[in-house]
Amino acid sequence: MPSTDTRTYDVVVIGAGPVGENVADRTVAAGLSTVIVENELAGGECSYWACEPSKALLRPVLLRADAARVPGLNPAVAGPLDARAVLAHRDAMVDNWSDAGQVAWLKSAGIELVRGHGRLDGPRRVSVQTPDGATVLLEARHAVAVCTGSGAALPDLPGLEALRPWTSREATSAKAVPGRLVVVGGGVVATEMATAWQALGSHVTLVARGSRLLARMEPFAGELVAERLREAGADLRFDATVVAASRDPQGEVRVTLSDGSRLTADEILFATGRAPRTADIGLETVGLTPGSWLDVDDSLTVDMTDGPWLYAVGDVNHRALLTHQGKYQARIAGAVIAARAQGTPQDTAAWSAHRATADNDAVPQVVFTDPEIAAVGLTTVEAERTGRRVDVVDYEIGRVAGAVQHHPGYRGTARMLVDPERRTVVGVTFAGPGVAELLQSATIAVAGEVPVDRLWHAVPPFPTISEIWLRLLETYRG
Incomplete structure (x- = not known):
């Protein structure tokens, strides 16, 4: 049986996405030894399955839409997009799903990386199961920051595993254009992916539970996006839900909607919300509920009975599920951790100037639709x-x-x-x-x-x- 390797640092960060990287960067800059734990690719969701690849898919779509409206350019851009070239550009933007560049940056910044699945193991302790089956126990003198983000929330449908649906990950990393794509949802991911894949050659049917797209925004926003999707050839179904879906032996997806209508497609994307990635990170060992969002105050601190040592930063705290807001929170959390480490945890004067106030009144968001x-x-x-x-x-x-x-x-x-x-x-x-x-x-x-x-x-x-x-x-x- 492999022995346990115990290491001690000032700060332990779980999750090496943009949020975790920024926390670690700030604490190392403040002179605190910091280790970051990652089970997948250093760089995280945004770099490989969300912000970067989705914008790489959408940029040619939006440029062509703009150019098609300019006198003198219309004929030059009238043809279909070169889907193969767009997908190749997407692959280049995510370094073909290699994190070698991010690993090199972590090293240059003085941040240690431990690969494996990290779980809290009591106060200020993180146990990591490495890919080779070994256990590394990380002990934190000052802080543990949970930066594990969120994942796609799938509906409770019978036969979902056999259906093999797309989530946002498959939608941004697919290697080929599906002939027919059903998109379930009416929010940002649904509208952006409907825009991208319709332009790349799919026939998109979008199924929205509500009566309009982008329901959290001003009504005219969703109306304009819906109008352009229809002009592009997409089929929009409002006030509808999926009540059944299956994949037949030939690979076709059969979908039944709440209004009784039926759809046939090559792929189905569920873009119906996000869930915190906290189900298996050891929350129960510190008195918290596995699978829950982690509530924090404006210092990004989770309230713990044994003092302020646990931080939840980015999507996982459910304050603002946007990469730029998570990175902003990371800068605040890093400053708070450093100030507390250099003073006393109870000395609020040392860190009270660092507060994440932008999550309340000034959260910016762009939806890259047409x-x-x-x-x-x-x-x-x-x-x-x-x-x-x-x-x-x-x-x-x-x-x-x-x-x-x-x-x-x-x-x-x-x-x-x-x-x-x-x-x-x-x-x-x-x-x-x-x-x-x-x-x-x-x-x-x-x-x-x-x-x-x-x-x-x-x-x-x-x-x-x-x-x-x-x-x-x-x-x-x-």
């Missing part, structure tokens, strides 16, 4: 639900000169929500081609609580789409 959707802060529905009074300002982006330069017939909408008492922007949504790059200015306005009277003096360059800010402010001022 057209793009970019949003930060409150939506109108959220303001109504929380009883917050806001002034709603809408403007058609196509009336801005820069949008017309983008292409004639530009269609898109901008909405700005203003707190009438404080006269600050509390929410912005842009829907239209090329609006993703507008989002950082909106995020600064919301996070910085910049008064609209001061924003009036932030002059947008002409002719660019950013002139939409001037038009929104003019409309608000009357």
Whole structure:
């Protein structure tokens, strides 16, 4: 029987995705010895099965859509996408699912890597089962950070294992274009993958439980995306659910919907939510519930009876399931861990300046569909639900000169929500081609609580789409 190898570090991080890497980078920079544990590829979900490959698939789609609307370019881009070239580009963007580059970066940053399945083994201890069957016991002097992220949540359907459905992982890593694809869901993953695979040659049928796409965003956003998907040839089924699905001996997928209709496809993608990857990381050894989201305060600390040593960072804490927010949290968590290690855990003055406040009021998100959707802060529905009074300002982006330069017939909408008492922007949504790059200015306005009277003096360059800010402010001022 292999013996147990015991090692001691200042900080142990479980999960080597972008979040875990950023926690480790900050603690090492602060002079704390840090080890990171990873059971799959260093670089994590975002690098190999989410952000990077999905955008590699979508970028050619959006560029072609933009070019097709520009006079003089239309015939040049009228043909189908070269799916083989797009998939090859996707493969290159994820280094063909090799993490050699990420491993080299960890080494250069002074972060040790232990490969294997890490589980908490009581306070400040992580037991790792390595691929060769050995056990490595990691003891932390100061902190353990759980950065294991989230995975696809699949529905409770009979025969799901035999169905072999796609999740977001298969949808972003598939080696060939399915002739017919059923996409179940109406959120970000569903709409982005429907956009990508329809453009790459699939006939997509999207099945949404609700009455519109992107239900958490302003209604006009989902309406524009639905319109473009239909124009591209996708079949959209609203107010429907999958009640049965099976794969026949020939490999075809047979789907029955709640309205009694039946679909036949080559693949089916379930994009119906996320679940925390905490089922088998030893939470029970520290009094927590396996499979649960981990609640944290603004210092990203899990409340433990034996002091502040356990941190949950990124998707796993369910505050904001976005890579950029997780990396932001990681920077905060790293600073808190370092400050506590250098002082005393009870000395709040040492670390209280480090708080993850952006998870509450200024979370930016881009949906890379055609057209793009970019949003930060409150939506109108959220303001109504929380009883917050806001002034709603809408403007058609196509009336801005820069949008017309983008292409004639530009269609898109901008909405700005203003707190009438404080006269600050509390929410912005842009829907239209090329609006993703507008989002950082909106995020600064919301996070910085910049008064609209001061924003009036932030002059947008002409002719660019950013002139939409001037038009929104003019409309608000009357």
